[in-house]
Structures are given as C-alpha cells and as structure tokens.
Amino acid sequence: MDPFRLTDDALLVLDQSALPREERWVEVRSAAKMAEAIAGLRVRGAPAIGIAGAIGIWLEAERIAESEGGRAARGSVSASRMKALEASADLLRAARPTAANLAWAVARAMGAGARGAAAADPRAWTAPIRAEALAIWEEDRGHSRAMARYGRQLFATERRFLTHCHTGGLATGGGGTALGVLLEIHRSGRPIQVWATETRPLLQGARLTAWELENEGVPVRLIVDSAAAYVMERRKVEAVVVGADRIARNGDLANKIGTLPLALAARDLGIPFVAVAPSTTIDPGCASGDEIPIEERSPEELLGYQGIPVAPSGLPAENPAFDVTPCRLVTAIVTERGIHRGPAFDLGGC
Amino acid sequence: MDPFRLTDDALLVLDQSALPREERWVEVRSAAKMAEAIAGLRVRGAPAIGIAGAIGIWLEAERIAESEGGRAARGSVSASRMKALEASADLLRAARPTAANLAWAVARAMGAGARGAAAADPRAWTAPIRAEALAIWEEDRGHSRAMARYGRQLFATERRFLTHCHTGGLATGGGGTALGVLLEIHRSGRPIQVWATETRPLLQGARLTAWELENEGVPVRLIVDSAAAYVMERRKVEAVVVGADRIARNGDLANKIGTLPLALAARDLGIPFVAVAPSTTIDPGCASGDEIPIEERSPEELLGYQGIPVAPSGLPAENPAFDVTPCRLVTAIVTERGIHRGPAFDLGGC
Numbered sequence: 001m002d003p004f005r006l007t008d009d010a011l012l013v014l015d016q017s018a019l020p021r022e023e024r025w026v027e028v029r030s031a032a033k034m035a036e037a038i039a040g041l042r043v044r045g046a047p048a049i050g051i052a053g054a055i056g057i058w059l060e061a062e063r064i065a066e067s068e069g070g071r072a073a074r075g076s077v078s079a080s081r082m083k084a085l086e087a088s089a090d091l092l093r094a095a096r097p098t099a100a101n102l103a104w105a106v107a108r109a110m111g112a113g114a115r116g117a118a119a120a121d122p123r124a125w126t127a128p129i130r131a132e133a134l135a136i137w138e139e140d141r142g143h144s145r146a147m148a149r150y151g152r153q154l155f156a157t158e159r160r161f162l163t164h165c166h167t168g169g170l171a172t173g174g175g176g177t178a179l180g181v182l183l184e185i186h187r188s189g190r191p192i193q194v195w196a197t198e199t200r201p202l203l204q205g206a207r208l209t210a211w212e213l214e215n216e217g218v219p220v221r222l223i224v225d226s227a228a229a230y231v232m233e234r235r236k237v238e239a240v241v242v243g244a245d246r247i248a249r250n251g252d253l254a255n256k257i258g259t260l261p262l263a264l265a266a267r268d269l270g271i272p273f274v275a276v277a278p279s280t281t282i283d284p285g286c287a288s289g290d291e292i293p294i295e296e297r298s299p300e301e302l303l304g305y306q307g308i309p310v311a312p313s314g315l316p317a318e319n320p321a322f323d324v325t326p327c328r329l330v331t332a333i334v335t336e337r338g339i340h341r342g343p344a345f346d347l348g349g350c
Numbered sequence: 351m352d353p354f355r356l357t358d359d360a361l362l363v364l365d366q367s368a369l370p371r372e373e374r375w376v377e378v379r380s381a382a383k384m385a386e387a388i389a390g391l392r393v394r395g396a397p398a399i400g401i402a403g404a405i406g407i408w409l410e411a412e413r414i415a416e417s418e419g420g421r422a423a424r425g426s427v428s429a430s431r432m433k434a435l436e437a438s439a440d441l442l443r444a445a446r447p448t449a450a451n452l453a454w455a456v457a458r459a460m461g462a463g464a465r466g467a468a469a470a471d472p473r474a475w476t477a478p479i480r481a482e483a484l485a486i487w488e489e490d491r492g493h494s495r496a497m498a499r500y501g502r503q504l505f506a507t508e509r510r511f512l513t514h515c516h517t518g519g520l521a522t523g524g525g526g527t528a529l530g531v532l533l534e535i536h537r538s539g540r541p542i543q544v545w546a547t548e549t550r551p552l553l554q555g556a557r558l559t560a561w562e563l564e565n566e567g568v569p570v571r572l573i574v575d576s577a578a579a580y581v582m583e584r585r586k587v588e589a590v591v592v593g594a595d596r597i598a599r600n601g602d603l604a605n606k607i608g609t610l611p612l613a614l615a616a617r618d619l620g621i622p623f624v625a626v627a628p629s630t631t632i633d634p635g636c637a638s639g640d641e642i643p644i645e646e647r648s649p650e651e652l653l654g655y656q657g658i659p660v661a662p663s664g665l666p667a668e669n670p671a672f673d674v675t676p677c678r679l680v681t682a683i684v685t686e687r688g689i690h691r692g693p694a695f696d697l698g699g700c
Binding site for chain 1: 370545549561569571575576579585610611656666670
C-alpha cells in the first residue's frame with residue numbers, strides 16, 4: 001500500500017490519521033497544504049514525509065510558474081522564483097522538525113529548482129523539480145527493498161519480535177523500514193510472532209501496524225506501550241526492531257516517543273535492539289543525539305481522543321513526539337547500504 | 351478524599367472508573383456485588399481493595415445471618431455459616447488475583463468470622479467481623495500517615511518526582527502510598543514538581559493522579575507512559591516513586607503495568623526508584639517475583655475507550671495488569687514500619 005497517488009498537477013495523500021476507520025484521500029496542490037498534511041500526521045513516517053516535502057516543493061513551483069502567466073522570463077526571474085520557493089521550503093521544514101528526511105528531501109528538490117530557475121519556459125523549471133521528487137520517491141522504494149533484505153540477513157533465525165509505532169509501507173515511499181523487514185521474513189516462509197505497541201498518544205501501532213500485520217496474515221498481538229518490558233521478558237521476545245526519524249553520526253537516534261524504554265529493556269534482557277532506516281535518515285550534521293531537535297506536539301493529543309476527554313481539560317501536559325536512544329543501547333542499524341553494527345558507529349560516510 | 355462511606359448495612363463505594371467525569375456512588379450489600387466492584391475497578395488500589403474485601407465478608411455474613419431468620423442456632427450453625435462465607439471469600443479473592451492486600455484482608459475478616467461462628471445470636475457473629483474490617487480500614491489510615499512521614503524523611507531534598515498510576519487516598523483507606531508521600535512533602539512547604547504518567551489502558555494517572563494533584567495545588571504535568579524515560583532525563587527528575595500490589599520477601603514487586611520500564615530508566619540515570627506500600631502488601635508466602643500471579647485483563651480495555659474503538663475490533667491483544675520489578679532495581683521500599691533499603695531486601699519479618 002502506497003501513501004500517495006500522483007496526478008499531473010496534484011498529490012493525493014492517504015489520510016493516515018483517519019485509518020483504519022476510513023480510507024480518505026486528501027488532494028494537495030500547494031506547499032502550505034502539504035505542510036498542513038505533514039504537521040497533522042495525515043502523512044507520517046520519516047521517509048514518507050521526505051517524499052511529501054519534495055513533492056510539496058514541486059507543487060509550489062507549479063503555482064509560482066502559473067502566477068507568472070504568459071510573461072516572458074526576465075533577468076530577475078531566477079531570484080524571484082527561488083525566493084518564493086524558499087518561503088515554502090521553510091514552511092515544509094518547520095512542519096516536523098525532527099525527521100532528517102524532510103529537510104534533506106526539501107533541499108534536494110530546492111537544488112533542482114535552483115539549477116533550472118533561469119529557464120525562460122516555466123515548464124523547463126518545474127519539470128526537473130518534479131523529476132527530482134519522483135527520483136527521491138523511487139530511490140526510497142529501492143531503499144526499502146534493500147533494507148528488507150539486509151534485515152532478514154541480520155535476523156537469520158529470530159521468530160519473536162517487538163516493534164513500536166508504524167514503519168510499514170505507508171511510512172515510506174512503499175515497502176517500509178522495520179516493518180518491511182518483518183514482512184520480508186514472513187514472506188520468506190519463516191513463521192513469526194509480532195508484538196505491536198499501541199503507540200500513544202496517536203495510536204499508530206494499534207491503527208496502522210497491527211492492522212497492516214493482520215491484513216498481511218502475520219500473527220500480531222497489540223499491547224499498551226508500557227507493557228513492552230514485561231512482554232519481552234515473559235513472552236521470550238528475541239529482538240526489538242524499530243524505525244528512526246533522525247540518526248546522528250555516532251548512532252544516537254531519535255525515534256517515536258517510547259523507543260528509549262524499549263532499548264533499555266532490550267539491554268536488560270540481553271536481546272538485540274535494531275533500528276532500520278534509509279541513509280537519508282542519517283544527519284551528517286549531527287555529531288550526537290544531543291544535537292537532534294525534538295518536536296513537542298500539542299498537549300491536546302493526550303487530553304482527548306477523537307473528541308472524548310481522557311483527562312481533565314486544561315491539565316498541564318508534555319507531549320514530546322520523539323525520544324533519543326543513545327548508540328550504546330543500539331545493537332545494529334540497518335540501512336540500504338548494509339548492516340552497521342554498534343555500539344560504536346561511524347555513520348558520517350553514509 | 352475517602353473511597354468508601356459505611357452505613358449500618360451497606361458500603362457506598364465511590365466509582366473510581368467514572369472519575370473525574372462523574373462522582374457516582376455504588377451501594378454494595380453483598381460479597382458478589384463487592385467482587386464485581388473490585389473486578390470492575392470501581393474500587394482499586396491494593397490497600398483499598400483489601401478493606402473492600404474485608405467489608406464484603408462482613409456484608410455477606412449479614413446476609414447469611416438474615417437468611418437464618420429467627421431460628422435458634424443449632425450445633426451445625428458454625429459450619430454452615432462458614433461454608434457459605436467461604437464461597438464468598440473465594441469470589442472476592444478471585445476478583446483481582448495480584449494484590450496481596452485483598453487475600454490478606456479477606457483472611458483476617460474470615461478469621462473473625464470463624465471465631466464467633468458458633469454464637470447463638472447472629473449479631474454476636476457478624477459484629478466482630480464488621481469490627482475487624484473497620485480495624486483493617488483504621489490501621490490502613492495509620493499506615494498511610496506513617497509511610498508519608500518515612501517517605502518525606504527518605505526524600506529529604508528532592509523536588510522533581512515522577513509517579514505512575516494512582517496511589518492517593520482513594521487507593522487506600524485514606525491518605526495514600528506513593529502519592530501520600532508527595533502530598534506530605536508538598537504540605538511541608540517544599541515546592542515540588544510531579545510528572546504523572548497517564549497509565550494506559552485505564553488512565554488512572556490522567557483521571558485520578560493528575561486530577562488529585564491539581565486539586566491539591568501541586569504542580570503536575572501529564573505525560574504518556576512511554577515518555578517517562580525521556581522526561582526523566584531531560585527534565586532532571588530526581589526520583590521515581592510508585593506503589594505496589596504485591597511484594598515478595600526478596601523485594602521483587604508487582605505493580606501497575608509500566609512500572610518495570612520506570613525502574614530500568616531510573617537505574618540507567620542513576621536516580622532512586624522507590625516503592626511505597628504498607629506491610630500488608632508484602633506476601634511472606636512469595637520468596638520472589640516469579641511466584642506472584644499476574645492478572646490478565648480483557649483486551650477490550652485496550653481496543654476501545656468509552657465505546658470509541660481505538661484499534662480494529664477483534665484484534666488480538668494482551669493486557670497484563672501488572673509487571674514485576676526485580677529487587678535489584680529497587681532503591682528502597684517504604685512501609686509503615688520504616689525505610690527498607692535495597693537491593694538486598696529481607697522482608698519476611700514485615
């Protein structure tokens with residue numbers, strides 16, 4: 001299942017915030033609308049929001065080109081196009097500050113825009129941006145396939161896995177990261193059992209992971225996030241496998257809030273804790289996890305669920321969307337380039 | 351705030367499953383109704399369900415006495431009374447298998463019943479059972495006061511605490527365990543800041559702890575359970591303080607699911623992890639945590655919230671209500687008898 005459908009002049013985004021209750025597609029034709037879809041978690045998962053960000057740049061370039069009307073390009077056209085586009089790039093990057101892929105993919109699309117910005121024909125400017133965004137998407141599909149293979153190689157015999165949040169096809173350009181590995185093992189014919197954390201506050205584990213695994217015929221059991229340590233011990237889970245939203249050069253990694261306790265429990269039990277993410281999630285600008293910005297989301301996400309209050313209204317709450325797992329707790333990181341073993345990582349060259 | 355109101359022939363139980371949305375009192379006049387209130391978490395917290403269990407035995411004795419009518423007691427009256435009462439004791443104990451206090455308090459009430467069971471006057475049989483149940487309640491209030499003092503002594507300077515689930519007055523006969531300690535420190539004039547986990551699946555932290563702390567004027571911030579490790583590190587939490595449902599002789603302790611990850615995070619950060627529970631929570635029959643039965647509750651508690659599905663219906667789920675924290679992770683256990691320091695506990699004499 002893909003998170004997007006592309007048309008000639010729009011991106012249809014599958015609204016993941018409504019799944020699995022409802023399959024609703026949102027039509028996006030501007031960077032502002034894309035930023036809103038990203039901030040609202042209609043599209044989510046670091047690789048997927050990277051692709052969405054790049055396509056957002058292309059859609060905005062089309063709007064800018066259209067607003068130029070039939071006027072012939074003058075000398076200043078390059079600067080004015082890129083100035084307008086840069087504002088949209090800022091908007092997109094700010095939509096979710098933690099995921100490395102978003103800023104990276106926006107930068108790639110902006111690079112394509114800058115290269116062709118002086119073109120007299122607006123189409124000659126926008127077409128390469130679209131092509132660059134589609135290349136990012138296509139490359140990401142390939143990354144998912146490669147990570148699935150490496151992951152299956154890393155987990156040569158394990159059958160009992162625990163995962164967190166959602167890292168399937170919808171979180172990427174198709175295929176998935178951590179969940180892609182588990183599905184690859186399942187499809188290879190090895191029977192597996194997966195425990196999926198529900199992933200508060202927005203329940204991506206319950207709504208997306210458990211649902212996707214059920215649909216794929218993989219035995220899955222849903223648990224509350226805080227039951228993971230107990231279940232890992234009592235049910236003899238053999239490995240924890242998660243995605244990542246940003247990875248520092250030393251292997252420290254930001255991932256969905258609740259990842260760090262899984263790594264602590266895995267270490268205590270002596271079982272592997274493995275992150276699966278494309279190299280586009282590695283931020284060579286971050287030496288360690290201390291430099292990763294952590295998105296704080298609205299307390300409302302905790303205080304109510306679909307309009308039903310689950311806590312007294314107005315209660316002070318903190319809602320960090322990610323935590324940082326230090327590399328000392330990370331057994332391995334799987335990218336499309338191979339298996340990087342910890343705890344001493346040097347990912348600068350990835 | 352007390353969880354109960356006693357009348358001449360009934361116990362009014364404050365329905366904690368409806369709080370804070372609604373203050374609803376349930377009238378209980380039989381052991382079966384009491385078992386239902388306990389299993390349904392209308393009354394919850396290990397000390398509180400102990401008191402409820404003992405009172406349930408008394409209420410059932412009244413029913414049995416009433417059913418005897420005016421018939422003069424014959425030789426077999428003792429055996430028949432206790433046989434009827436034993437069935438109710440089984441029902442009550444089975445309502446929640448993990449909490450040590452429930453079986454302990456039921457046994458105490460049954461002891462009082464057995465001692466007076468041959469009395470010709472039914473009142474002479476039931477009155478001592480009632481008195482025993484009230485003694486358990488009154489003793490528990492004293493335990494809360496003593497634990498609060500010892501806890502404040504243990505935490506002589508700390509100001510930043512994290513707690514889990516609900517351990518305030520409603521979880522006991524009045525006063526509270528872990529939350530009682532925090533309230534004692536607050537009332538002593540030391541400014542504190544508390545982070546309260548929401549405590550999935552039933553949100554006792556959001557509905558009861560955060561609400562109670564707000565009402566008491568204690569600064570509190572609600573977080574999802576899985577954010578605890580991150581918040582402990584980034585917000586410089588100085589201690590984790592929790593209750594317990596059953597403590598083995600070696601200090602291994604069962605408490606609300608999600609306690610174990612807090613202990614793992616505390617150890618990783620080098621901050622104290624402290625449990626506060628009356629000695630009635632210690633089970634001298636359990637040498638270690640391996641012997642503590644863990645209650646598994648209905649998956650429905652995860653799959654929906656107040657009638658709204660939060661996961662695809664019918665999804666397989668596991669819902670253990672407790673986990674076991676090994677004594678090696680426990681800095682201290684505070685009972686009404688004092689501060690017991692770990693990690694090597696010998697609680698057999700408590």
